[in-house]
Amino acid sequence: MERTLKLTVAYDGTEFHGFQRQANALTIQQVLEERLAKIFGHPVKVAGAGRTDAGVHAYGQVVSLRTTGSIPTDRIALAARSVLPDAIVVTAAEEVDAAFHARFSAKSKIYYYRLDTGPVPDPFLRNYAWHLADEPDAAAMHAAAQRAVGEHDFSAFRAAGGAPVNPVRTILAASCRRDGPLAEFSFWGTGFLYHMVRNLVGTLVDVGLGRINEEDFAAILASRDRNKAGITAPPQGLYLKQVLY
Amino acid sequence: MERTLKLTVAYDGTEFHGFQRQANALTIQQVLEERLAKIFGHPVKVAGAGRTDAGVHAYGQVVSLRTTGSIPTDRIALAARSVLPDAIVVTAAEEVDAAFHARFSAKSKIYYYRLDTGPVPDPFLRNYAWHLADEPDAAAMHAAAQRAVGEHDFSAFRAAGGAPVNPVRTILAASCRRDGPLAEFSFWGTGFLYHMVRNLVGTLVDVGLGRINEEDFAAILASRDRNKAGITAPPQGLYLKQVLY
Known part of the structure; x- marks a missing residue:
């Protein structure tokens, strides 16, 4: 059976x-x-x-x-x-049900991304968060992240050289909140391009550190130009939190 | 200079x-x-x-x-x-001062020991806490730990085969508190025998799981007999928290 x-x-x-x-x-x-x-x-x-x-x-x-x-x-x-x-x-x-497939049946996913915002890098977080040299403004990152919510062409945040897929995705909710020495992003979306969360975080950190502002972030998204966005945040801060069916 | x-x-x-x-x-x-x-x-x-x-x-x-x-x-x-x-x-x-020596100048130390008390072992805690198959009673462990406070001959909790040193040590404070999926012990003492904290935790966990009670724990301490105490808790739950001078 x-x-x-x-x-x-x-x-x-x-x-x-x-x-x-x-x-x-x-x-x-x-x-x-x-x-x-x-x-x-x-x-x-x-x-x-x-x-x-x-x-x-x-x-x-x-x-x-x-x-x-x-x-x-x-x-x-x-x-x-x-x-x-x-x-x-x-x-x-x-x-x-026999028709269930982990990938094709998924309706949405939630990813977390964690920053170590302490003045000294925590050795216990080195494989579990991205340590920044300066302390980012979590409220500014949260505000900017709201600009990514909704259906957008996320070409500015897709992996360079990725396979040619439809770059339109929908983010249902996004947040950034402080939790002790951590700042934690959450992205809930119906689908994500390859490296999309890490690329969003790399650019949102630029907002958090005051290098660009929220309007700049929105303009980068609207530009659909990967070259305008920030770096790809390193992998160890990223967590696949939940898959919803 | x-x-x-x-x-x-x-x-x-x-x-x-x-x-x-x-x-x-x-x-x-x-x-x-x-x-x-x-x-x-x-x-x-x-x-x-x-x-x-x-x-x-x-x-x-x-x-x-x-x-x-x-x-x-x-x-x-x-x-x-x-x-x-x-x-x-x-x-x-x-x-x-030139006379300072990290070990000989130390007046007291604080150690933490962390248990992963979740029903399923957390893969992120595998190197940072001791996962127990059953959920321990943190209040019972806290109560029993108070019996170790003070100056005692800790022979029951010294490493088997350890060097012959004076087994009398003073614990200034001990606690066990829940912190989400963790239970965290804290031991503040003027000195500790080799493996003493891990041996105390191994026996306190027996209290937490209901295998022995607080009076049994006190009797094991009083017996000065290593064979009466529980196992040596594994190393990954132990943290040297602070050294006081």
């Missing part, structure tokens, strides 16, 4: 070369497929909702897979802990 | 074999001595206040050293950032 399963997966991406399988580099997908095969009793292929890059983390990556194995669905999360490395944790497992 | 310097150092101990120099294993002391030599312009020896074990962390380790180098004291912390790996950060530097 074949079941389709939806697994929610949290991982510390520090030691992995991203989610998607690659030759000659250890990825989350490879580890999941190799290790989960042991609990299902047959080779498995997993489809991920988002292709996180090397060093990018997840609280709520979603993968779908098909299995003919006999393990009860409510035992999968615990069994997965016995076969997976500590850096990858299956937090939930449920049986879903 | 020789100066004696006191440096406060934070480090993520995950990738190091403890503080103290060893042959054939990378330690915090070795990295500090090799890298700081570059900013002082001569070989340096550092003395640490506490010898943290492999995987143990520090927010406020203190090291003392002597230098004839010309770098102004107020430039040392920033200069150290350019030569040290991101996992080790000099957070403060000050010139002190």
Whole structure:
């Protein structure tokens, strides 16, 4: 009897070369497929909702897979802990309709991006946030981020040299709030271009540091010109927080 | 002109074999001595206040050293950032009396120990807290920890096979409080035996999980018998928080 399963997966991406399988580099997908095969009793292929890059983390990556194995669905999360490395944790497992696909069924996603705003870089945050040399203005970054909310052509924030896809995406909500030594961005959108969150953050940090203002940010978005935007924020601050279906 | 310097150092101990120099294993002391030599312009020896074990962390380790180098004291912390790996950060530097010694001048120390009490182990805490299979009662652990406050013979909580030193130590304050998914112990004492904090935590967790009660904990302390106490809590939950002079 074949079941389709939806697994929610949290991982510390520090030691992995991203989610998607690659030759000659250890990825989350490879580890999941190799290790989960042991609990299902047959080779498995997993489809991920988002292709996180090397060093990018997840609280709520979603993968779908098909299995003919006999393990009860409510035992999968615990069994997965016995076969997976500590850096990858299956937090939930449920049986879903055979038509479910982690990527194609997703309606929206939430990403977090964390800045270490302390005067001295915190050694415990070096793999989990982007430390800035100066303290950014979180309120100014929050205000500017509102200009990205809605349906826009995000060509100014797409990866240079990326595949030619439709650059129009919708951001449903965006925020930046202080949380102790951290400043945390949240972006909820129906879809994101490759590197779009990191490129938005790189330019919003320019606002936070006073290099440009909110109107400049809006003008960069409207220009659809990648060369006008800021740098790509480094990967270790980025988290795939949640995938909504 | 020789100066004696006191440096406060934070480090993520995950990738190091403890503080103290060893042959054939990378330690915090070795990295500090090799890298700081570059900013002082001569070989340096550092003395640490506490010898943290492999995987143990520090927010406020203190090291003392002597230098004839010309770098102004107020430039040392920033200069150290350019030569040290991101996992080790000099957070403060000050010139002190020539008689100062990080270890022998210390009057008391504060250690933290963190438990991950979530139902599923958090992959981001795997190197920074001890995950327990069941949720412990923080209030019960806090109450039992009060029985360790004061001057006691801590033989029940010393490392098995440790060097024969006077086992009497004074704990000035102890606490356990919940902080989101974490439970955090704090121990402030004038001195600690080798593995004493980790052994106390191992036995306090037995209280928190209901395996023994507060009176049992007090009886184990009074017994001075290491065999009666619980396990040594794993190193990754331990932090040298502060050294007081």
